[in-house]
Amino acid sequence: MIDIGILRKNPEILYESQRRRFQGDEIIRKAISLDDKWRELLKKSNDLKSEKNRMIREIAPIAKRGEDISAQKKKVEMVETQIGLIEKQLTEIESERDNVLRRIPNIVDLEAPVARDESGNTAFEFHGKATVFSDDLSNFLDSSKGKMEYELIERRRESHVDLLTRRGLIDLETAAKVSGSRFYYLLGDLVILENAIELYALKMLREKGFTVVEPPFMLNKEATNGATDFTAFEDTLYKVEGEDLYLIATSEHPLASYHSDQILEARSLPQFYAGRSPCFRREAGAHGKDTKGIFRVHQFNKIEQFSYCLPEDSAKIHRILLGNAKEFYDNLKIPYRIVDISTGDLGNVASRKFDIEAWYPVQGQFREVVSASNVLDYQARRLKIRYRANDGNKFVHTLNSTLVATTRTLVAIVENNQQPDGTIMVPEVLQKYVGKEAI
RNA sequence: GCGGGGAUAGCCGAGCGGUAAGGCGACGGCCUGCUAAGCCGUUUCCCUAUGGGACCGGGGGUUCGAAUCCCCCUCCCCGCGCCA
Numbered sequence: 001m002i003d004i005g006i007l008r009k010n011p012e013i014l015y016e017s018q019r020r021r022f023q024g025d026e027i028i029r030k031a032i033s034l035d036d037k038w039r040e041l042l043k044k045s046n047d048l049k050s051e052k053n054r055m056i057r058e059i060a061p062i063a064k065r066g067e068d069i070s071a072q073k074k075k076v077e078m079v080e081t082q083i084g085l086i087e088k089q090l091t092e093i094e095s096e097r098d099n100v101l102r103r104i105p106n107i108v109d110l111e112a113p114v115a116r117d118e119s120g121n122t123a124f125e126f127h128g129k130a131t132v133f134s135d136d137l138s139n140f141l142d143s144s145k146g147k148m149e150y151e152l153i154e155r156r157r158e159s160h161v162d163l164l165t166r167r168g169l170i171d172l173e174t175a176a177k178v179s180g181s182r183f184y185y186l187l188g189d190l191v192i193l194e195n196a197i198e199l200y201a202l203k204m205l206r207e208k209g210f211t212v213v214e215p216p217f218m219l220n221k222e223a224t225n226g227a228t229d230f231t232a233f234e235d236t237l238y239k240v241e242g243e244d245l246y247l248i249a250t251s252e253h254p255l256a257s258y259h260s261d262q263i264l265e266a267r268s269l270p271q272f273y274a275g276r277s278p279c280f281r282r283e284a285g286a287h288g289k290d291t292k293g294i295f296r297v298h299q300f301n302k303i304e305q306f307s308y309c310l311p312e313d314s315a316k317i318h319r320i321l322l323g324n325a326k327e328f329y330d331n332l333k334i335p336y337r338i339v340d341i342s343t344g345d346l347g348n349v350a351s352r353k354f355d356i357e358a359w360y361p362v363q364g365q366f367r368e369v370v371s372a373s374n375v376l377d378y379q380a381r382r383l384k385i386r387y388r389a390n391d392g393n394k395f396v397h398t399l400n401s402t403l404v405a406t407t408r409t410l411v412a413i414v415e416n417n418q419q420p421d422g423t424i425m426v427p428e429v430l431q432k433y434v435g436k437e438a439i
Numbered sequence: 440g441c442g443g444g445g446a447u448a449g450c451c452g453a454g455c456g457g458u459a460a461g462g463c464g465a466c467g468g469c470c471u472g473c474u475a476a477g478c479c480g481u482u483u484c485c486c487u488a489u490g491g492g493a494c495c496g497g498g499g500g501u502u503c504g505a506a507u508c509c510c511c512c513u514c515c516c517c518g519c520g521c522c523a
Contacts, residue, residue: 039486042486043491045492046485053458063504069503075503263449264449265449393449
C-alpha cells in the first residue's frame, strides 16, 4: 500500500509513477475524492463525540449525588443517534477508500527502464560460458548482446523431459494421472540432487548471517493479503477448503508477515532471513506455456532471501541479495544474464526488480530463475512493520529475492551439464552432498 | 477434545463501573573537566492539529458513563486425554 500522505500532499508523484507504468490515473483521482469525503465525515463525527464527552463529564457529579438525570440522558441519546448515522457512512467510505488505496501500485524507481511491457526489460550483465546449438546462435548473440562467451555445438541436446523420463528420474505420466498436469514425481538421484541444492543454498546463506527459516506452508487471508498483490488470489493461490487458509506461493509471504504489527529497533536492522519451503501456484494465467516437464509446475521448492531494512539502505541491500544469487549460479557454473525489469512489467508491488535468467541450451533461450525485488515500504505499510526512529515510528523497507527455485535449476543443470551418454554432471560444489560426480 | 488460568502502550506491569498508575528501555534537554549518576520532558493511532477524536487481544451487549459487568470469537499458558 502506498503512503496516504503522498496521495494528499504530493499526488503528482503518483500520477508520474502511473504514467511510467503505462497505467491510467483514474485510480488516483478516485482515491483522492474518497479520501476528501472521508475526512469531512471524520471531522463531523469527532465534533459530535467531543460534544458527547463534554455532556457526560457534566453529568458525572450530578449522577454521583444521586439526583435525577433523565433530561441530560435524553440529550446524550440524541447526540448518540447522530454519531451512529455519521459513523455508518464513515465506515462505508473508509472501506471503499482503502480498497482503492490498496490497489494503487507501488511507486516505480526512477532508474527502472520505462517501457510498456517486457520488451523493455534491459539485460545489463552476462556471466559464464554458454553452450549454444548452431540454430540458436543468432538468438543467443542477440539476447547476450555479444557480451558472453559461448561454445557452439552441432546437435541439439535432449530435452529434460525426454532425458529424465528415459533415465527413470521423473515420472510425469503417473503424476498427471493422480494429481493432474504440471505435477511430477521426482525419483532417485534427482531427489538427492534437489536436496543437495537446498542444503548448499541454506548453508551459503547461513554463512552470510541469514537466519534460516522453515515457515508455515499455509497462511490465513489477512496475512496473505498483507504480503501479496490482490491479483494473486485469483491467478496464483490455492485455497484450503473450509478453512481460512491459503497454501503459500512463496516463503516470501510468511517471511513478510513474520514481523507484522511489530515495531523493530533501528539497531536490529537490517535483518536477513533465508526461507525454505515448497511453493504452490495455480498458474491460472499460463495456459499453453511450458506445458511439459518440470519447468513450470504447481509445486516446487525454493530458498528465498528476505530482508527488513532502513529506507535509506534498501537500494544497497537489493544489490546484496542479487549478488548472493549471482554467487550461487556462478558457483553452480550455470551461465546467466541479469535483466533490469521495465516499469510496465514490474507488477504492482515492486518498485524495482532484477531477474537472473539462466541460459537453457535445449530451449535455446534465457529463462527466469531468480527475481529480486525492492518493494520499499509497500508491504511494510500493509503489514504494519515499523522501526523506532528519533522522530517517530517509521515503516521499514522490505526486499525479497529468490536464491534458488529447485525445479528450474534442476532443468538448467540437466540442459547445461548433460553428457553424450545421458548422464548429468553434478556441479562440483554439490558433489559432496550428492555423493556422486554424475547422475 | 475436556477443565482451569490469562491477553493492558516497544517491553514488564497496576487498575477490576467515574474516563489508562508505576518501572525498564529509547530519544531530547538540564547539570557536569569527560563519562556515569541525578533531575525534567517525550515515547500507540487518526484528523483540516495551541485543538479534537480513537485505543486496554477481536466483535457485540448492559450503562448517562466500561480496561473494569455480560455474551461470542481468536490466541497463549498449566493440567488431563489423544497422537507421529
